[in-house]
Amino acid sequence: MPDTPRRSESRYGNRPTMKDVAARAGVGLKTVSRVVNGEQGVTPETERRVQEAIDALGFRRNDSARVLRKGRTASIGLVLEDLADPFYGPLSRSVEEVARAHGALLINGSSAEDPDREQELVLALCARRVDGLVIIPAGDDHRYLEQEIRAGVATVFVDRPAGKTDADVVLSDNFGGARDGVAHLIAHGHRRIGFIGDMPRIHTAAERLRGYLAAMEDAGIPVEDSWTSLGVTDPLRVRRAAEDMLRGPSPVTAVFAGNNRVSVTVIRVLAEQTRRVALVGFDDIELADLLHPGLTVVAQDASVLGRTAAERLFGQLDGSLIVPERIELPTRLITRGSGELPPAD
Amino acid sequence: MPDTPRRSESRYGNRPTMKDVAARAGVGLKTVSRVVNGEQGVTPETERRVQEAIDALGFRRNDSARVLRKGRTASIGLVLEDLADPFYGPLSRSVEEVARAHGALLINGSSAEDPDREQELVLALCARRVDGLVIIPAGDDHRYLEQEIRAGVATVFVDRPAGKTDADVVLSDNFGGARDGVAHLIAHGHRRIGFIGDMPRIHTAAERLRGYLAAMEDAGIPVEDSWTSLGVTDPLRVRRAAEDMLRGPSPVTAVFAGNNRVSVTVIRVLAEQTRRVALVGFDDIELADLLHPGLTVVAQDASVLGRTAAERLFGQLDGSLIVPERIELPTRLITRGSGELPPAD
Numbered sequence: 001m002p003d004t005p006r007r008s009e010s011r012y013g014n015r016p017t018m019k020d021v022a023a024r025a026g027v028g029l030k031t032v033s034r035v036v037n038g039e040q041g042v043t044p045e046t047e048r049r050v051q052e053a054i055d056a057l058g059f060r061r062n063d064s065a066r067v068l069r070k071g072r073t074a075s076i077g078l079v080l081e082d083l084a085d086p087f088y089g090p091l092s093r094s095v096e097e098v099a100r101a102h103g104a105l106l107i108n109g110s111s112a113e114d115p116d117r118e119q120e121l122v123l124a125l126c127a128r129r130v131d132g133l134v135i136i137p138a139g140d141d142h143r144y145l146e147q148e149i150r151a152g153v154a155t156v157f158v159d160r161p162a163g164k165t166d167a168d169v170v171l172s173d174n175f176g177g178a179r180d181g182v183a184h185l186i187a188h189g190h191r192r193i194g195f196i197g198d199m200p201r202i203h204t205a206a207e208r209l210r211g212y213l214a215a216m217e218d219a220g221i222p223v224e225d226s227w228t229s230l231g232v233t234d235p236l237r238v239r240r241a242a243e244d245m246l247r248g249p250s251p252v253t254a255v256f257a258g259n260n261r262v263s264v265t266v267i268r269v270l271a272e273q274t275r276r277v278a279l280v281g282f283d284d285i286e287l288a289d290l291l292h293p294g295l296t297v298v299a300q301d302a303s304v305l306g307r308t309a310a311e312r313l314f315g316q317l318d319g320s321l322i323v324p325e326r327i328e329l330p331t332r333l334i335t336r337g338s339g340e341l342p343p344a345d
Numbered sequence: 346m347p348d349t350p351r352r353s354e355s356r357y358g359n360r361p362t363m364k365d366v367a368a369r370a371g372v373g374l375k376t377v378s379r380v381v382n383g384e385q386g387v388t389p390e391t392e393r394r395v396q397e398a399i400d401a402l403g404f405r406r407n408d409s410a411r412v413l414r415k416g417r418t419a420s421i422g423l424v425l426e427d428l429a430d431p432f433y434g435p436l437s438r439s440v441e442e443v444a445r446a447h448g449a450l451l452i453n454g455s456s457a458e459d460p461d462r463e464q465e466l467v468l469a470l471c472a473r474r475v476d477g478l479v480i481i482p483a484g485d486d487h488r489y490l491e492q493e494i495r496a497g498v499a500t501v502f503v504d505r506p507a508g509k510t511d512a513d514v515v516l517s518d519n520f521g522g523a524r525d526g527v528a529h530l531i532a533h534g535h536r537r538i539g540f541i542g543d544m545p546r547i548h549t550a551a552e553r554l555r556g557y558l559a560a561m562e563d564a565g566i567p568v569e570d571s572w573t574s575l576g577v578t579d580p581l582r583v584r585r586a587a588e589d590m591l592r593g594p595s596p597v598t599a600v601f602a603g604n605n606r607v608s609v610t611v612i613r614v615l616a617e618q619t620r621r622v623a624l625v626g627f628d629d630i631e632l633a634d635l636l637h638p639g640l641t642v643v644a645q646d647a648s649v650l651g652r653t654a655a656e657r658l659f660g661q662l663d664g665s666l667i668v669p670e671r672i673e674l675p676t677r678l679i680t681r682g683s684g685e686l687p688p689a690d
Contacts, residue, residue, distance in 0.1 A: 090429050092429065100457075268635070286431070286631065
């Protein structure tokens with residue numbers, strides 16, 4: 001794991017950090033953390049050395065967290081890409097729960113998938129002095145944030161990575177999840193499998209397409225051009241894409257839907273077909289188990305994504321998390337019927 | 346319509362408003378609005394009088410709106426009660442679209458149905474100088490806001506009314522919608538109809554219960570205690586309530602679900618029953634039409650609620666809306682099968 005510190009000073013001016021204590025005591029960060037939090041596994045001699053360094057430097061644990069708990073305007077920002085996408089509901093709520101546990105308010109905003117709007121919103125939130133930001137980025141260049149980060153704004157990217165800047169990132173395993181979902185269709189006898197996804201400039205969409213292609217390649221199936229369709233996820237575009245794949249000389253017998261917005265429209269299109277077409281969707285959907293057939297999905301845990309991101313944010317704020325990390329959370333295949341249908345021909 | 350102005354001065358200090366122009370020209374507000382916006386239907390003589398008043402007073406149209414469009418930090422706040430409830434997705438998005446059309450940023454927060462949290466969040470947003478607030482209130486006493494309103498913060502309540510203060514309110518017809526939905530079940534032969542709703546201190550829950558009781562009374566059906574259940578809408582509580590109503594000496598043959606959270610659980614409980622039980626739910630649900638049977642609902646248009654509230658907010662900010670109003674939007678019964686099942690016994 002790289003140990004390059006994100007910034008040379010503590011987030012709160014020149015206040016000593018756990019890292020300073022570790023350097024002075026000649027021990028690792030984890031050891032300092034154990035002593036500070038009163039955990040097991042430190043010899044009395046080491047504990048004494050750490051305590052001396054703490055006293056000498058005047059280190060105080062969770063100082064900023066205590067400030068947060070006291071201050072009336074303590075707050076963090078959450079920048080979403082679409083306020084109406086149900087995927088972000090549980091994510092937002094879990095970020096809010098962590099914020100509340102730290103005595104901070106959460107304020108949200110949406111970029112509506114527009115990089116300029118994202119930057120405007122992020123900088124407006126910084127100008128209103130949020131202590132930190134959880135960002136689902138629309139853009140792919142976040143150098144505009146570096147000055148804010150140096151000025152002490154904690155930052156975690158979630159669902160999609162930061163662009164051109166080093167930052168904490170919490171993602172789902174989009175590639176692996178899509179590959180597993182498509183492999184599941186192949187295992188049920190499908191070879192002509194369609195993929196309908198979001199715009200390819202969106203990280204999650206590109207990763208899921210990559211997963212689809214990898215599964216097809218693993219099975220030695222050449223992918224025809226007419227089997228993949230990427231673009232906006234509005235119902236009209238998705239409907240046309242699905243209908244095109246189901247027609248023509250080489251119609252698909254199964255579809256992999258790149259996200260919940262795509263699944264909802266594909267379910268409707270398939271319900272109108274006379275022959276049965278298999279479907280696996282990325283993202284779980286409310287009531288998916290009560291459809292006929294039930295919808296087989298590659299589920300992300302949006303609530304764990306949000307909680308993990310928010311906890312890292314407060315870890316940055318209390319000085320215990322210094323090195324940016326990329327955390328990838330596993331997805332889970334949930335079989336309910338639609339992904340287990342055999343090829344219709 | 347009452348004509349008591351909410352405040353004696355314009356929201357932006359002593360700047361003249363359309364109302365001042367109307368008074369000086371001796372015409373109605375609508376006439377001033379027509380002249381200012383260059384619309385038809387004003388005689389040349391009246392137009393001249395209005396123009397003279399405009400010049401004399403130094404009135405400038407949409408001044409604050411133009412300030413909003415120019416200012417980088419122009420923003421409005423939206424206070425929700427639950428970030429994870431899909432009902433608020435389209436509402437939030439339409440508020441955001443109106444804000445964007447006025448060049449303002451939208452920042453959200455959630456009270457998590459806690460009146461103290463609502464007040465804390467509202468005051469924190471005011472301290473960060475939002476120009477206005479759209480509030481889905483958790484509490485029922487909003488006198489804490491009066492000072493902020495006097496200081497110039499525009500305020501519109503949506504989905505639920507303001508408590509103990511005079512303010513713009515945009516609501517759905519919760520009473521009428523629930524009454525129609527229950528009357529629909531009665532028209533299909535049901536007499537033993539259950540009602541499962543949210544906590545009775547929540548305005549929408551109380552209004553919908555009132556609608557249920559009115560429909561039952563209109564049909565001359567005495568309501569047994571065991572047929573109504575109000576409380577939190579988590580799946581465990583709702584499941585128990587539904588199961589209790591379906592058992593015992595006088596089991597219900599139909600259920601009216603008080604909101605989307607309740608419907609989702611009741612659908613699951615009914616899917617496990619051997620006899621068929623009719624169901625009408627308040628609020629539409631994604632994929633409700635693809636269930637078997639399709640879910641009959643009393644639908645609100647969350648997006649129109651949000652847009653109407655946001656437009657009133659900017660109307661207050663540009664000085665064209667002065668008198669607080671209560672706007673009630675109609676609901677719509679959508680029949681899909683579950684509400685048309687006959688009684689099973």
